[in-house]
Amino acid sequence: MAISLRRSPPRGHSELRSATNIEDAVMSYVRNMWYAAAWSDEVPPGVLFHRTYLEEPVLIYRRGDGVAAAISNRCPHRFAPLHMGKLIGDNVECPYHGLVFNSQGACVGNPHGSGVTPKAATARPYPLVERHNVLWIWMGDPAIANPELIVDFGFMTDTENWSTIYGYIHLKANYELVIDNLTDLSHAPFVHEGLLESRDVCKGKFKLSRDGDHAKTVNWCPGIAPPPFFEMLKGTQEFKDESGLVDHWQDMTYDPPGCMNTLYGITRRGRPREEGMATLNPNLVTPETSKSTHYFWAGSRNFSLNDSVVNEQFRRGYDYAFQFQDRPILEGVQANMGDASLNDLEPVLLINDGCSVHARRVMERRRKEEALERTHGK
Amino acid sequence: MAISLRRSPPRGHSELRSATNIEDAVMSYVRNMWYAAAWSDEVPPGVLFHRTYLEEPVLIYRRGDGVAAAISNRCPHRFAPLHMGKLIGDNVECPYHGLVFNSQGACVGNPHGSGVTPKAATARPYPLVERHNVLWIWMGDPAIANPELIVDFGFMTDTENWSTIYGYIHLKANYELVIDNLTDLSHAPFVHEGLLESRDVCKGKFKLSRDGDHAKTVNWCPGIAPPPFFEMLKGTQEFKDESGLVDHWQDMTYDPPGCMNTLYGITRRGRPREEGMATLNPNLVTPETSKSTHYFWAGSRNFSLNDSVVNEQFRRGYDYAFQFQDRPILEGVQANMGDASLNDLEPVLLINDGCSVHARRVMERRRKEEALERTHGK
Amino acid sequence: MAISLRRSPPRGHSELRSATNIEDAVMSYVRNMWYAAAWSDEVPPGVLFHRTYLEEPVLIYRRGDGVAAAISNRCPHRFAPLHMGKLIGDNVECPYHGLVFNSQGACVGNPHGSGVTPKAATARPYPLVERHNVLWIWMGDPAIANPELIVDFGFMTDTENWSTIYGYIHLKANYELVIDNLTDLSHAPFVHEGLLESRDVCKGKFKLSRDGDHAKTVNWCPGIAPPPFFEMLKGTQEFKDESGLVDHWQDMTYDPPGCMNTLYGITRRGRPREEGMATLNPNLVTPETSKSTHYFWAGSRNFSLNDSVVNEQFRRGYDYAFQFQDRPILEGVQANMGDASLNDLEPVLLINDGCSVHARRVMERRRKEEALERTHGK
Ligand code: FES
Ligand code: FES
Ligand code: FES
Structure with a gap:
């Protein structure tokens, strides 16, 4: 399962606008929960599937071993939609300037200049669990994404x-x-x-x-x-x-x-x-x-x-x-x-x-x- | 005429956002006036006609005696559009959970539980007068809706x-x-x-x-x-x-x-x-x-x-x-x-x-x- | 060239909302620059061409001598789009109540009453220069619209x-x-x-x-x-x-x-x-x-x-x-x-x-x- 992510995620869209006080919180989303993201067969092997959850664009695809992973569908460079890029092995190449991301969202390839991959260039990863024909996504803090909380279907x-x-x-x-x-x-x-x-x-x-x-x-x-x-x-x-x-x-x-x-x-x-x-x-x-x-x-x-x-x-x-x-x-x-x-x-x-x-x-x-x-x- | 309504109406959409001071008032609507709502033949017998006036959704229909009445098109329970419901005699049944309202907007039927009709369950009634082939609606305080103010056509x-x-x-x-x-x-x-x-x-x-x-x-x-x-x-x-x-x-x-x-x-x-x-x-x-x-x-x-x-x-x-x-x-x-x-x-x-x-x-x-x-x- | 305009222009759309402090300025437009408005052949003789630049509706047309001019596409009377009107010689007649404007935006005809043309009735003129097959427009202060600043193509x-x-x-x-x-x-x-x-x-x-x-x-x-x-x-x-x-x-x-x-x-x-x-x-x-x-x-x-x-x-x-x-x-x-x-x-x-x-x-x-x-x- 792609849930071993510990680092604090970069700020997303809805977080930018999210509540800074309790009153505003009424309009925000609950993030630390498992949401249904897709039926398993909506994400066949080889496909860069994308959908927006809680106002954040997400890319979902399967690695070569069949395990599905979710990362931000917004390239950290200039914010191109990654689903318009290419799936190359276990990684995704951005359609705009070709940065390559792995299924944890880490940048693992830069075709330009010396080829150094900037450390900050991370497509935010989201914990994703496949269970009972459903892909479940965790939009909040990865550190507390516990698959045991998924409702049993x-x-x-x-x-x-x-x-x-x-x-x-x-x-x-x-x-x-x-x-x-x-x-x-x-x-x-x-x-x-x-x-x-x-x-x-x-x-x-x-x-x-x-x-x-x-x-x-x-x-x-x-x-x-x-x-x-x-x-x-x-x-x-x-x-x-x-x-x-x-x-x-x-x-x-x-x-x-x-x-x-x-x-x-x-x-x-x-x-x-x-x-x-x-x-x-x-x-x-x-x-x-x-x-x-x-x-x-x-x-x-x-x-x-x-x-x-x-x-x-x-x-x-x-x-x-x-x-x-x-x-x-x-x-x-x-x-x-x-x-x-x-x-x-x-x-x-x-x-x-x-x-x-x-x-x-x-x-x-x-x-x-x-x-x-x-x-x-x- | 359906203009004998004295109670203070529940808050409507545009009132929620309406002026609390004189400056804001410039953008609000004048409510205590007769507005043309429909041509008479736009509301034939048996039809649940709906139209939005001053940003408020309104239902208009004719009772069995032919008299046209206007009530909010927003059910006071969970806000379903009443025009998607059923006209049953002189009353309207909400399409969502079946509350029944009369032509004054009062709840007169509740199919659930003991069948008690909650007193607060009122679809706001609007004074409506049919004159010279026009249905005229009063979007403000019913207590001062005087049909003599309607322009003579x-x-x-x-x-x-x-x-x-x-x-x-x-x-x-x-x-x-x-x-x-x-x-x-x-x-x-x-x-x-x-x-x-x-x-x-x-x-x-x-x-x-x-x-x-x-x-x-x-x-x-x-x-x-x-x-x-x-x-x-x-x-x-x-x-x-x-x-x-x-x-x-x-x-x-x-x-x-x-x-x-x-x-x-x-x-x-x-x-x-x-x-x-x-x-x-x-x-x-x-x-x-x-x-x-x-x-x-x-x-x-x-x-x-x-x-x-x-x-x-x-x-x-x-x-x-x-x-x-x-x-x-x-x-x-x-x-x-x-x-x-x-x-x-x-x-x-x-x-x-x-x-x-x-x-x-x-x-x-x-x-x-x-x-x-x-x-x-x- | 239609760039001899010295008077301070009336307020436009985007200026209404434009920055009153430096922070807000980040969202405004740079006005004192030449922008490409159209290819020359997008504005053939006899045509009232219109396009929106920096959120302001602009009319562009050629006078009888072939020189292209740009004025606001919003009549100063009741804001009708001038491109829906008529080109009469070197002037434009508003489609709504017939005021006539020349290629500098000055009101030169009023069909109503005594026929006096109100002095304030000006369709804001924009400096426009045709060069190298491009019509270049200056959305800012006409007094400093220097054609030498146009990039050489x-x-x-x-x-x-x-x-x-x-x-x-x-x-x-x-x-x-x-x-x-x-x-x-x-x-x-x-x-x-x-x-x-x-x-x-x-x-x-x-x-x-x-x-x-x-x-x-x-x-x-x-x-x-x-x-x-x-x-x-x-x-x-x-x-x-x-x-x-x-x-x-x-x-x-x-x-x-x-x-x-x-x-x-x-x-x-x-x-x-x-x-x-x-x-x-x-x-x-x-x-x-x-x-x-x-x-x-x-x-x-x-x-x-x-x-x-x-x-x-x-x-x-x-x-x-x-x-x-x-x-x-x-x-x-x-x-x-x-x-x-x-x-x-x-x-x-x-x-x-x-x-x-x-x-x-x-x-x-x-x-x-x-x-x-x-x-x-x-
Ligand atoms: S936007 Fe993805 S590499 Fe530039
Ligand atoms: S919304 Fe009308 S009865 Fe529930
Ligand atoms: S709007 Fe142009 S003349 Fe009235």
């Missing part, structure tokens, strides 16, 4: 028990609006009406529990008509009682910064969940800028394993839901908010907002902690 | 004496630039050369008179060739003297915020206006943002009544004039001004600027008055 | 000894980034790999010399394979020694604000330059806004004179190099920098940066001098 690569489909979309909305969306599943019967859920779930037994920064919501809906999505994917005949009803759950876990896992399933009335159809749906949210977000979604199911027709239905259903149902609402909310913050606009609270409020508080506390550390030293 | 619906065509265009220019344009008709022979007016009108007898905030300009042009537009619409043979000349008037009334009525006509030399061809042309200007404007135009004529061919010629002529002659000039002026105000750039004054200067002074005084009220209470 | 019109092709492109990058590019030719073997240069030039004998604000870099590359561009244009057989090698030079002169002349050539090993193939390549860089630049390029050669096939190859080669090789890098650098300045981002210095650093220092000194003059009077 092991089922995504447990092909024996789960079949998983996944995708990526780009949203023109602040990342916390996307987290609001996913931590409050009561939107599903409205935004995804007739597709994912029926309104029966509004009357489920809803419960929020917290464990430190981690939170979980449970919405237990015994004896309702099966949600349309399960009907569509496989049929639910085997789980219905004589009235055509099933037990349904619509749960969700939250971990900061933006790791939501939604758990949908049905089972025969009164029977344990294990006997039913279940889906686990990681939703990973990473800020690009203050008004745009990378959104990685996946769906793992414990039924119709390796059935490529169901794969396609699942993928099409989710893609439709996110692209054509969530996206216009989220981008509409962002447009409606303009430059105002959520609190500026004094939102009304509903019963299902608990987890969204929790997530915002966790992130706000972390922003303040990081601002304090920057101000007072560590 | 009764001729627009007096089909016995007038035939009226009308349209809407969106302009990428500040609304005061559009008011400048319409309160100074000396632009017509240049911008609308060969279409509306000839240069003969430059030498007319020009007079500006004021009555409080109301102003009127008269440009009396006796014994000139008839303007091309009258020629085109109907022919002017019957009004010409032996030299082919007519008496022409090109007048205009201004009422704040942006209600201009231009009065064009010709008559036989020395004969009263009543015997001639006359057009009354309401031009209603409403700010969308500081750099974009809703522009409602109409043309009423006292000749060729109910003649659908003349209707079409009239409409096409005006649409061409506004879209292809005024628009590029106005958007060019806005681009040339950038973020500077008119006064920053020290404009030279010409003889015909009197009414534009009057209109800007009226609006500036009103902005300051409203800023004072906000600061010192009412 | 006489070879561009010396058709007896040189054949010249030229072009214009618009870049979405700050002008100093474009100057950086051209004052540091070490980018050529990377950005223009396989087209202009090979990497052999990285090991040339590089030398920077300064003479006041003027600077020159020499990169002498004896005994290398001829650069691909010369091969492509004409073939280099006659200059090669038995090993296929030639002597090559890749030099550059800089004069402020953004006048670079690159000098490329080859000759037979050990023989004087005069016997070889030489190209002189003016590159003139003029700011449009802080993030966009006008870039005028030319190529003069001393071989295959008047050969239209070589003309086309030369033009196509350069157009490709600038449009498809330099442009994406420069716009990528600008995007990578956002609103940060070069110094904010602490660039690493390489051996070839000397002339770029020189150019930035010259411009910074001039900005500060001009800011001081504005603050303390002259």
Whole structure:
């Protein structure tokens, strides 16, 4: 893993503008966390992949041994985008004047003059860990980048028990609006009406529990008509009682910064969940800028394993839901908010907002902690 | 009418940023006035119409009894655009989590939990009055929204004496630039050369008179060739003297915020206006943002009544004039001004600027008055 | 020449926002210099040409005697773009209300009222000089606009000894980034790999010399394979020694604000330059806004004179190099920098940066001098 970096990183874009006092910290990003950067297969061997996280341009590529590494996509000489350059073995050549950087961002080649490589010429390296089909990036202090903090989505690569489909979309909305969306599943019967859920779930037994920064919501809906999505994917005949009803759950876990896992399933009335159809749906949210977000979604199911027709239905259903149902609402909310913050606009609270409020508080506390550390030293 | 609202409205977008002192007030909007919001037929029954006024997103729709109402298009829960939701009877269901609002903006339905509707969950209502084919909106304090203040454009619906065509265009220019344009008709022979007016009108007898905030300009042009537009619409043979000349008037009334009525006509030399061809042309200007404007135009004529061919010629002529002659000039002026105000750039004054200067002074005084009220209470 | 203007110009856009202290001056433009405004043939007789320089909209046109003049493209009345008006003899009629301006920007006609032309109604005139196929504009104090300060590119019109092709492109990058590019030719073997240069030039004998604000870099590359561009244009057989090698030079002169002349050539090993193939390549860089630049390029050669096939190859080669090789890098650098300045981002210095650093220092000194003059009077 490319996480053995100890030196203090050079200043990045967002740090230049970042908070020098606690008040300003509200608008900054939490840096010392693992963010989803890309699906593993978005970065095939030989490709200089680039994406912006927390307003910083990042280059990601694989070394010859297959290990993926992330360094600044901004050459320290005159700031050319390195992804426009060349991958030469394990190194990258800048497209502008040809400085060569290794996968730790160190300058290892200078074609000009005596060929001495300036010591300061470092493309800031970012700790990057590949796990469960996701490349996770650490945008903060490399010295405390602990891979054990990565949320466990092991089922995504447990092909024996789960079949998983996944995708990526780009949203023109602040990342916390996307987290609001996913931590409050009561939107599903409205935004995804007739597709994912029926309104029966509004009357489920809803419960929020917290464990430190981690939170979980449970919405237990015994004896309702099966949600349309399960009907569509496989049929639910085997789980219905004589009235055509099933037990349904619509749960969700939250971990900061933006790791939501939604758990949908049905089972025969009164029977344990294990006997039913279940889906686990990681939703990973990473800020690009203050008004745009990378959104990685996946769906793992414990039924119709390796059935490529169901794969396609699942993928099409989710893609439709996110692209054509969530996206216009989220981008509409962002447009409606303009430059105002959520609190500026004094939102009304509903019963299902608990987890969204929790997530915002966790992130706000972390922003303040990081601002304090920057101000007072560590 | 939906104007019986007494409670103090929740804070809107532009109020958040609005003036806290007199200096800043120059950039804010006048709120306690009736603005043209839409033509009546832009809001047919069953439709959730939305438009932004003074930087605030507004939803307009008709109740079952046909009465149109306006409420904020921003749900007070998580700020989703209500126009993406559903019209259910007289109420609107939010597309995001399903709160239901009535035409006064009160929350009357909550599908979640116990179903209690939070008292604070109000979509800000705006007084709205339908009159003479126009929906007029009041963006300020509902308590003082007096429909008697609406400028009388009764001729627009007096089909016995007038035939009226009308349209809407969106302009990428500040609304005061559009008011400048319409309160100074000396632009017509240049911008609308060969279409509306000839240069003969430059030498007319020009007079500006004021009555409080109301102003009127008269440009009396006796014994000139008839303007091309009258020629085109109907022919002017019957009004010409032996030299082919007519008496022409090109007048205009201004009422704040942006209600201009231009009065064009010709008559036989020395004969009263009543015997001639006359057009009354309401031009209603409403700010969308500081750099974009809703522009409602109409043309009423006292000749060729109910003649659908003349209707079409009239409409096409005006649409061409506004879209292809005024628009590029106005958007060019806005681009040339950038973020500077008119006064920053020290404009030279010409003889015909009197009414534009009057209109800007009226609006500036009103902005300051409203800023004072906000600061010192009412 | 239209440079006999003595009166103090009215305030322009960028002056409104311009520095009132030395710190802010860093972001302003140097005004008292000659900037390339257009190629001569971009302004044919009868045309109202317009372009924005240093954030000020400018109109350029030819009088009946063929002399080109530049005045503000913003009418002093209500700021309409004059290029949308009419050229009438030597004068321009404003498209909005018909004021007429002469080529010095003085108002010489008013169609309204008594016809008096308001004295203050001046479209700011800019000194403009046509020389060597370029229209040069002076954006500062007309009283000190000395045409002798224009950099001599006489070879561009010396058709007896040189054949010249030229072009214009618009870049979405700050002008100093474009100057950086051209004052540091070490980018050529990377950005223009396989087209202009090979990497052999990285090991040339590089030398920077300064003479006041003027600077020159020499990169002498004896005994290398001829650069691909010369091969492509004409073939280099006659200059090669038995090993296929030639002597090559890749030099550059800089004069402020953004006048670079690159000098490329080859000759037979050990023989004087005069016997070889030489190209002189003016590159003139003029700011449009802080993030966009006008870039005028030319190529003069001393071989295959008047050969239209070589003309086309030369033009196509350069157009490709600038449009498809330099442009994406420069716009990528600008995007990578956002609103940060070069110094904010602490660039690493390489051996070839000397002339770029020189150019930035010259411009910074001039900005500060001009800011001081504005603050303390002259
Ligand atoms: S910008 Fe990368 S080497 Fe110059
Ligand atoms: S945003 Fe309208 S109900 Fe939640
Ligand atoms: S804007 Fe030019 S004459 Fe009015």
